[in-house]
Amino acid sequence: MAEEKHHTEHVPEWKKNEIENIIELIQSHKVFGMVGIEGILAAKIQKIRRDLKDVAVLKVSRNTLTERALNQLGESIPEMNKYLDKQTALVFTNESPFKLYKVLEQTKTPSPIKGGAIAPEDIIVQKGPTSFPPGPILGELQSAGIPASIDAGKVAVKETKVVCKAGEAVPQKLATMLAKLEIYPLIVGLDLRAAYDNGTIYEPELLAIDESQYFSDITRAAQNAFNLAVNTAYPTSATIGTLLAKAFAESKNLGVNAVVFDSGVMDTLLAKAHVQMTSVASKAADKDANAVDDQLRE
Amino acid sequence: MEYIYAALLLHNAGKAITEDAITAVLQAAGIEVNDARVKALVAALEGVDIEEAIAKAAFAAPAAAAAPA
Amino acid sequence: MEYIYAALLLHNAGKAITEDAITAVLQAAGIEVNDARVKALVAALEGVDIEEAIAKAAFAAPAAAAAPA
Amino acid sequence: MEYIYAALLLHNAGKAITEDAITAVLQAAGIEVNDARVKALVAALEGVDIEEAIAKAAFAAPAAAAAPA
Amino acid sequence: MEYIYAALLLHNAGKAITEDAITAVLQAAGIEVNDARVKALVAALEGVDIEEAIAKAAFAAPAAAAAPA
Amino acid sequence: MEYIYAALLLHNAGKAITEDAITAVLQAAGIEVNDARVKALVAALEGVDIEEAIAKAAFAAPAAAAAPA
Amino acid sequence: MEYIYAALLLHNAGKAITEDAITAVLQAAGIEVNDARVKALVAALEGVDIEEAIAKAAFAAPAAAAAPA
Incomplete structure (x- = not known):
């Protein structure tokens, strides 16, 4: 550190400009992140940079310069320095850190492994x-x-x-x-280590969104709302059909189960009696075919 | 259901389903007959095609047999 | 089938299913009764759980309707 | 079905299902009321656990017939 | 559900389902009527084919029936 | 259904479901609020155990109709 | 779930689901809003077909109805 400080006093112009540039990018975006770019070929970085251009700005800089830039900024921004590691780049965006994470994950593609590299899995x-x-x-x-x-x-x-x-x-x-x-x-791409948004540092564990969980939450919420509306008989265009059907079905159930002689349920009552008769007849016929008339013998 | 059974009994025997006929059948079974229900039954059966109603049950029965439960 | 309806009618009304009772119900409906059939039916229904047979019939149909096929 | 609807309306509102109440509801709907049907309805519902009768699916012959189509 | 039953009662009787009609039916049942609920119901029913909605119930009922098994 | 969602939002957050609260939530969403609907909703939910009403499967007509297809 | 309800409220009303809109709705309900949750929600819903998720609820209903009530 002492040596670095010593160097600071003799910073060449291009380094000063670079630091200024980083500070300006941080200040002009809502969110910035630290990404690992280990093992990514320069050509691929260029392609990712182009792909991201509507969402985020990617900047590869020296760690020492990044660190100095961050240390000159307020709030908890200097804390982001702990995510500096070898092969780190900065990314800047006006989207939310969650969106940033999602977009960066999409940059990851399968890549060949080099001789001597450690296999991440079998x-x-x-x-x-x-x-x-x-x-x-x-x-x-x-x-x-x-x-x-x-x-x-x-x-x-x-x-x-x-x-x-x-x-x-x-x-x-x-x-x-x-x-x-x-x-x-290998799965290679920009690896977001942390994102800084308005005083809060987000790590990947928090940023990784399980969309299927949101999907099922929405399904559950919609189901809850539907159940509540129907069970409290609150009529809306979405529930009125079900409420009518429910009332009708309940009425029909009552009519049949309580044997109410109503033209709306007579068909069902007759059919029910007939099926009951057939059921009893088949039991009787099992024992003695003569117990039932020809029509009921099968 | 005894009123319905009485009606179907009469229908099956080719007899007219009248208030008197239903009352007679129920009474023969020792059942205390509720006149209003007899009237309501006869009224509700007016215009009902009993054979058709039963035929629908016939559809239901084999389907039921096929059901796994 | 009217013999079975007569039996069901008696069962529903909580009456014993005897030859006499069935004969009475059928006669009240104006039906000429076949004694042998009445005997055979009463004998055949002995030991039959009518409630179960009825319940099964009632339940089978809706289950079938629910079946996806 | 309007008689049954009237009965369930009363039941849902926590009111007793009496002949007078059903008659009043039907008349308020502009329906000419048939006394025998009202009496028959009230008689049929006597001693019936309406909550249970509502929840228990009715014998579903017509629906079953429609299903396989 | 009493508001829904009132609507079905009117529909079945071939009457127009208006705020006044629903209110009258509910009041005849001795129910204290909430104007907002009546308005909401009439609004929700606008453009709804009640016959069609009811027809769906025939399908639905057996599904519900499968439950107790 | 946005009125119901507003009510569930308040319920989930442990807030009372009042006309004012529902109106405020809907307005914050940029929705033009219909007072009668708000009143109807609050009336419908009065005395309702919301947790229970949420958990109890609503009658499933439309979906059931889709099932056999 | 209140964040989800807020999102569905906006969706149902045809409004865009933005961080600002969700925050406004939740605040109107008197809820202390967690910015990170709002951000996560909005980002997540960008990849979720809300209509499909809702439609699934309608399908889920009969299954629920069939479940041991």
């Missing part, structure tokens, strides 16, 4: 044909530990196999072959 090669004709690649696959053979004139993977366990380094040979097989074990 890397599995699935059994099945490849697009390669027989050739040297067969030997290359085999020597990388992938069980390949020739099948129907094509190179094929003989069996599904875990070729690298989670937490282990991926050998260079294997990494090359995985790329050839278009197996992309």
Whole structure:
């Protein structure tokens, strides 16, 4: 720190401008975030930058400059420095931190893993044909530990196999072959570590929204409202049909169950009596066919 | 349901469903007859096609047999 | 079927289903009674749980209606 | 069905289902009231647990017939 | 539900469902009528095909019937 | 249904469901409030155990009709 | 659930579900508003088909009705 302070006194012009630029971006946006950009190729960052342009501004800067810029700002903004790590970029937006998180998650895509990198989870090669004709690649696959053979004139993977366990380094040979097989074990994209919004720092655990939960909450809320309206007989355009149907069904139930002689339920009463008669008749006929008349014998 | 049974009994035997006939059947069964209900029954059956009402039940019955419950 | 209705009528009214009772009900309806059938019916219904048979019939139909098929 | 509606209206409002009450409700709706039907209705509902009778699905023959279509 | 029953009663009797008519029916039942509820009901019924709404009940009832099983 | 939602909002927040409160909520949503509907709602909810009314499945006519399709 | 009710209220009234609108509705109900929850709600609902979620409630009803009441 002491050394840094020492340097501050001799800050070159371009660094001062960079710091000013960061401060200005923070002040001109509602929300800013710290994102990890580890393992993302420069070309991909350019593409993401373009994709985000309507929602957020992405700025890659040196950590030391970011830190100095943040320290010059008020409120709890300097606390954001604890999310600075290697390969950190800043992102600025006028959307909510939740929206920012969602948009950044969408930048994540499967990517090839490099030789020597640690597998984030088990890397599995699935059994099945490849697009390669027989050739040297067969030997290359085999020597990388992938069980390949020739099948129907094509190179094929003989069996599904875990070729690298989670937490282990991926050998260079294997990494090359995985790329050839278009197996992309990494999910790479902007990784939001924290977002600052009006004095509050949001971490990803809070920002990750389960939309299906909201969906089911809405369903439940709508159901609650419908139940309440119908059960209290509150008529609205959404409930009047159900209320009428309910009243009618209850009336019909009462008419039939209490045997009220009303033209509205006579059909049902007659049908009910007939079915009861048939049911009793079949019991009687089971014992003695002569107990019932011909019509009732089956 | 005894009033309905009486009506269907008469109908099945090809007899007219009148207040007197229903009363007679119910009384023969030892049932104390409520005149208003007899009147209401006969009135409610006016214009009802009993065969059709029963036919609907016939539809219901086989369906019921098919039901898993 | 009128014999069964007569039996149901008696059952509903809480009366015993005897040959005499069924005969009386049928006669009150103006029906010429077949003694052998009455005997056979009364014998056949002995041991039959009429309540259950009725309840089953009443319940089966709506269940069928509820079935998605 | 208007007689039944009248009965349920009274029941829902916590009023006793009497001949006079039903007659008054029907007349207020401009309906010419048939005394026998009112008497029959009140007789049919005597001793009936209306809440239970409302909730218990009626025998559903017509609905069942419609279902398979 | 008494307001709904009043509306159905009027509908069944072939009468117009107006605020006055509903109020009269409810008052005849000895119910203290809430004007706002009457207004809300009449407003909600505007443009509603009552016959159609009722027809749906025939389908619904058996579904409800499946419940107690 | 927005009036019902307003009532449920207040209920959920542990607030009393009064005409003023419902009106305030609806107005805050930019809705032109109909006084009669507010009054009708408050009247309908008077004495109602809202938790119970929410939990009790409403009669399910329209959906049931859709089921057999 | 009051945040959800606020959102449904706005949706039902044909209003946009914005942070400001939700906050206004909740505040009008006398609720102390949590900004983060409002933000999360608005962001989440951008990806939710509210009509579909509501329609599902209508479907859920018969299932609920069929459930052991």
